[in-house]
Amino acid sequence: MGGYHRGETAVQERAGSARQAGQARGAIGNTVPDVAVAFLAQQSHLVAGATDEQGRIWATQLTGEPGFLTVPGPHTLRIGTLPPPEDPLAALLTGAGAGAGTGSGWGASPVPIGLIGIEPATRRRMRMNGRAVRDGDGLRVELDQVISNCPKYIQKRDHHPAAATPVPRTAVDSTELSPAQQRTLRAADTFFVATASDRGDADASHRGGNPGFVQVLSPRLLRWPDYAGNAMFLTLGNLELNPAAGLFVPGWETGTSLHLTGSARTVWAEEEVARTPGAQRLVEFEITAVREVASASPLRWSAPAYSRFNPPTAA
Template sequence: MATYHSGETAVQERAGLTTEAGYALGGIGATVPPVAREFLAEQPLIVLGGADLTGRIWATQMTGAPGFIRVPDPRTVTIDALPLPEDPLADILAPGSRPRIGMIAIEPATRRRMRINGRARREGDVLHVDLDQVIANCPKYLQKRDHVEIRPGGDDAALPRTVVGGTELTPAQQRTVREADTFFVATASDQGDADASHRGGNPGFVQVLSPSLLRWPDYIGNAMFLTLGNLLVNPAAGILVPDWETGSTLHLSGTARTVWDPEEIARVPGAQRLVEFTVEAVREITAASPLRWSSPAYSRFNPPAG
């Protein structure tokens, strides 16, 4: 039976949404239903979150032609891909390792998404994930993007992949964050159980307060508070900001906290709470993905950016 951990229940109580969280618990299972199996098989992208060998949390992505994500049985997801060698999570997936990872698959064209969490095991170039949680998610704040194009060995083959690291955001990276309408956040409980989730809004919904401090609104959601619950007991977090047009990825790792101050919250349209993220490590990878997407149609649920 699905349950919430102490951090999740504490946030639910503080938000006054324990009843709603109880209803939402029905959306957490341990097996992949048939309709979700079909959904996963159609996706060319899955986002992964977890801790690197030093314990730092990162979010990243893996891509492939539709069909590269398979469900051989209801308790297992198999992915015919691995993170890039330059990826911040590449080292945790060595043969013989059993890291706990969180994943989220999204379909921008239909605004569908689902989260799947468990333990990974690698066999050759294939990743198997033994599932602990399968979570249905609502489509709010997910921007619609169409016409996915996969370019294996195409234009990207002539582009050298570059990696830029650092401990704070450059001016160009700050612009990337300010202009983003979507990012993914990875967290973990105090027991190390990882989770990856989506955050979306109109461009500008993520504020860059300094080269090492970001802030975004926490909008009305499913009342589970899986991300904020993890942050309460373990502030480590990672962010992935994808560039939907170029295939570059911006990975950030650091710590995050929830802001409950009513005056601060009231200044941000639609915010129920705020999250502040302190950047401690940056990795930007160009030519990281062969996928290309159309310009977005913004979700009608997006509040105005503050």
């Protein structure tokens, strides 16, 4: 559980960070520390990533009142909510496990899932990967990995509930970005990316930077810099073995969620990388499907205080 798979070690070696990655391995466990139990109990949202029935990877957000995340055992996380019907992972997670909807315990087919608990107000986050089944009105996740992450590139934000009469939740699907969605991405300072290994083990990760760090090359092609991190390369390691990926872009002020699925590749070419300030590598993402959900989240967030670690963006 604390080891790296061959895709991760291949990227670590190519990046020249194998030694640093070996030192970071100690941050990977499969139990939730007491301090993390308390952290999760305070959260109102959780980011999740998984592969749907068509083999597409999506990332999304689950929300609830503080206390909707509980740790009934050191290897188990219970999530006291399910995604709404408009969510791209609703069908998968609502039906997870053979005993779906019964609360009867582990089913025959648990769903690999990657999770991030993140608290922008304090720039704290933790990453959890495991296998989920439906458990009554929520999910139960048996954890394979619990990972401590640093606060780099997290923009500080506080949240509050939406107005009492929100806009009705609606979903719009397409195969490419609309002009408005392209503007959203060009202005984004945060997104989340879900990937999976060639064995299907899921992971979800945070990406942050100053507005403009996400480059929209066309309605179906994005590029972003890979900044210095913890040297584990869990995301790029998965992409080394399986190019499928999914992005979730939160609408902090509106509650709208933008979900993208497609394939990604790492760009190592030094000349290309050098044109993007702070980049150690680049990632290109080709979109195959888009879903935008209005009023997906009941939370609204304050204007960001940008991380001091964010590199400048290219002019």
